Amino acid sequence: MYLISTDRVLIVNKETYAIIDIGSNTMRLVIYLRDKSGRLKEIENVKAVARLRNFLSEENILEEKGIEILINTLLSFQEVTRHHKLNEVKCVATATIRQAKNQQSILQRVKDETDFSMRVLSEYKEAYFGYLAVVNSTPFTSGVTIDIGGGSTELTYFEDRKLISYYSFPFGALSLKKQFIKQNIPTEVELHTLRTFLAEQFSSLEWLVNKKLPIIGIGGSARNMVQIHQEMISYPLAGVHQYKMNDQEVKNVNDYLHSLTFSELQRVEGLSKDRADIIIPAVEVFKLLMDVVKTDQFALSRKGLRDGVFYEELTKDFGITVFPNVIEESFYELATDYDIDVNHVLNVTNIGIIIAQLLNKVGLASINKYDMTLIKRGAFTFNLGKYIDSESSSQHTYYLLANRTIDGLLHRERIIIALIASFTSKAAFKRYVAPYINWFSKEELIKYRLLGAIIKFAYSLNATKRNIIEQIESEEIGEELHFYFTCNKDWKPEQYQVEKQKKHLEKQLKKSVILHFG
Incomplete structure (x- = not known):
């Protein structure tokens, strides 16, 4: 289960950071804006092919021509940093400057002729x-x-x-x-x-x-x-x-x-x-x-290197440089970026896991530990696209998850989550998966449709976000699967929604689903 910390250390003020990366082949100025989730988002990326390495002599002296290219490129970057009113810009140099025997004079010239102080990184x-x-x-x-x-x-x-x-x-x-x-x-x-x-x-x-x-x-x-x-x-x-x-x-x-x-x-x-x-x-x-x-x-x-510099900078006050869990960090960002109601999705996740366990118990499914993880991640991001438009939420959910980089999720896993979290019908599922149909076996696609249907079913059981479901039991009677829900508040709105949505679960299980509320 994803637990979202309420005492996050990254403040939501719009803070701008910049770094100049002086490589042996290229030089880059990258400007980042820290968004409301605390993530650094690139807003400018300026590249110059300086090829300083070509001006490093056999005696490891950076020739005057190379130094001029370095200074002139930094002055060009300076126009951009001044425009953005950036007072503190990290400026790091790697192999060519590190290997140059005239390194100290280069550092001094950069300091004297530009706004920047250059830091030479060790190996x-x-x-x-x-x-x-x-x-x-x-x-x-x-x-x-x-x-x-x-x-x-x-x-x-x-x-x-x-x-x-x-x-x-x-x-x-x-x-x-x-x-x-x-x-x-x-x-x-x-x-x-x-x-x-x-x-x-x-x-x-x-x-x-x-x-x-x-x-x-x-x-x-x-x-x-x-x-x-x-x-x-x-x-x-x-x-x-x-x-x-x-x-x-x-x-x-x-x-x-x-x-x-x-x-x-x-x-x-x-x-x-x-x-x-x-x-x-x-x-x-x-x-x-x-x-x-x-x-x-x-x-x-x-x-790479530039991101590593900022990971160290932004975490130095907290005694860690390696995040405890990359995927949890990514899902926290999703929750913040798309206004996900965390209390609601955690309740839906619990319902979805219970439904999956009950289906395993009666022998109608074989949902393993990895599948349970997919349910958790799919429930967390289910209906995320409503942030853009509630009428076409499924399409937006699929597009956002399939096309957004999610740190910690490989491309195939990202598509799986997108398919599950956007599940609305078998027809829509087939449209979404069409470009990736060769990535998955028939059995896998059947499983993902089932997981999507379980999550959709679970969401209906918390339709009013009141967390009214206290206990769920089930039994198989002939061609019917009966669910018994014990509720702590009036359950009629949830009953209405789940009666509408149960058909998707029925199609996957090939069983009639009968609901009992009390």
Whole structure:
């Protein structure tokens, strides 16, 4: 059951936060608005392809041209931050500035010539912030994270949501391209050399080899690989966060990219044009890492370093940086965003669970522990679309849940919840599930319709939100299923509603449902 805390620590004032992320390939300014649920929502995302790594000399000196690009880009960002009247802007730099021997003079110039003070993240901090973003926004309790930037690649291994090991390799997509690939497209000899190098590097980490855990990719290259794959298969669902690929799918993307000329590569759907020359070495990194870890699972976290910085900032006063439960946090956000009556949905959830248990008891259903969890989540979000329009609540419920990123729920799970929470009839269910029909077996779809019908039935039993049901019993008599409801208040409004809605449960059970109130 979902218990929603009433003493939330994140205040509902509209607060604006900003961060500048100075990477080796790109620089970004992201502005967040903290909404009424406490979640940080992007309102501006400004990107500049600075490629600072290309201006780092063999002696690890950032050349004057690179410093000028850095300063000029920051001045461009400054126009935006001043427009939004942002006085405090976090400005963090990663591998290129970290590796530059003239780092101190760069920091001083940034401070003297712009509004910003730049913080250079250590290898540990860069890896840690990526790990923090993953464990606070995905369902993975154990795994390996990889964040491949332009000039470094951070890996972490976490178990039971605790960081166990980390490592920062001094190479990234841009530096690998520069070191191993002379033209825009690698030759077979160059690929062989690159693969040998990567295999040696990854295999040197004992804690990485044969881990057989999911790999969670962070950053632009991982996001682009996922977007390319979604375009290749005409993926019907919106969003890339928590998208999963297996090793064959990663190989298919890799093979597809290798089959293209550079001009064709620049026009690939899902691939940023400015990453066309570095996407192949980046995908090679993901593929080789999967081979070393011996895993068939690659997932994307759209949330990374920048989000990790804010997770640490916003929780520092409370002694925790890892949320106790990612999905509970997400459902709290839904409750706040869509004005969900928590007392009502918790009562409906209890009724739904009791109905499911009674159906199991009389042998009319086989609802397992996971199904009970689906009932809880479906009941919590049932009829959520009335927030937009009560007349078309089912359609809005389905659309909102299917197309909104819900941290902690993978894409398939999100569709299941959307189907259950929007259940209004078998016909509507079939329309909603049509684009995803190959995702589920016939037996699964029958089960989800039953769960939807149970929740709809349970909602009718609290139609006036008075929590009048005290006890429920049932018995099967021939072709009829009898329910007996003990109530603590007048039950006529509930009786009227449940008599209207019981037909959906009858169709799923293939039984007449007879109701007794008292």
